[in-house]
Amino acid sequence: MSTAFITHPDCVLHDMGGDHPESPQRLNAIQDALIAQHLMELLQCHDAPLVEWEQLYRVHDRAYVEDISRRCPDAGRVVLAEDVVGNPYTLTAARRAAGAAVLAVDLVMQARVNNAFCAVRPPGHHAERDKAMGFCLFNNVAVGAAHAFAKYGVKKLAIVDFDVHHGNGTEDIFRSETRVLFCSSFQHPFYPFTVPESNQRPNIIHTPVTAGTQGPEYREAILTQWLPPLRKFGPELILISAGFDAHTGDPLADVQLKESDYRWVTEQITQIAEECAQGRIVSCLEGGYSLQALAASVVAHLRVLMGVNGA
DSSP: OOOEEEOOTTHOOOOTTTTSOTTTTHHHHHHHHHHTTTTTGGSSSEEEEOOOOHHTTTTTHHHHHHHHHHHHHHSSOOEEEEEEEEEEHHHHHHHHHHHHHHHHHHHHHTTTTSSEOOOOOOTTTOTTBBBBBBTTSSSSHHHHHHHHHHHHHHOOOOEEEEEOOOHEEEEETTTTTTTTEEEEEESSSTTTTTOOOOOOOOTEEEEEEEOBBHHHHHHHHHHHHHHOOOOOOOHOOOEEEOOTTTBTOOTTOOOOOOOOHHHHHHHHHHHHHHHHHHEEEEEEOOOOOOOHHHHHHHHHHHHHTTOOOOO
16 A cells, blocks of 8 residues: 655744644654654655645635735734634645645545545644634645545545544535535534534534543444444545544543554544545544654554554
8 A cells, every 4th residue: 555645844834832732843753753663764755735725715715815814924923813823934834734635635536645644734624614723724624625526526525533622614614515424523522612412414423522531432433423324425535634632641632542543443444445435545634732642643543544564
């Protein structure tokens, strides 16, 4: 299996300051772990391009994109939205993060690789059509999904989100899009507090878990709530919002998953992709704020995508 690894040095330059958990060191920790385990040499590495404005406008309001672009500073830092701080490199980093998802879709749909992982920041799944929040500016997986529809005529795709926080932005963008099946697991009640009990739609699968949930309970929820509808839906492409902040070592949440659980859920997604989507997967980094836990979890995730044995 061939796996693309897409990133860019610009994504490290976005810095919200101080001891902010969404730090540039997250990407460094991931790459250091891949190098240490001799996996980087097995990946097909690509630089993330700048997303085109028209690609952003497919999922974000033009006025919102223009406002963010205008308010990103030339010097210093400014508050752009709730839990989003920008510095002079933020806009470029966000365009690289979204551009990575576009390139990943191109590589996978053109069969140049089996699957792809986008090691990018800022993350994206909290970004709504006209709103930044939760460390996110542009919704990377949504941009990638819209590109798959526009360029490749994909008739249906799935987005699976195992970040510990609800992917409210992705749901906001695709709530009424019947070509998308969106599956989101998340700690509940918890930030961003955007899941009313009545918010169930045929193409939206909420999998809330409580604080303290461990691997066996989480796996059972995925087996019963995600896998049957994913198989029934039969996506031609699967995108993953790959957040690793449900790890027991993560400081921002209270779910107790381990690297083995991330390996397992990736195996389940990969199996669905092989059955329905010719193995096509695009995975985009979201959360994960313990550097050690993040690095170990991404390695476990990538080993499955790469078809490489190991812990």
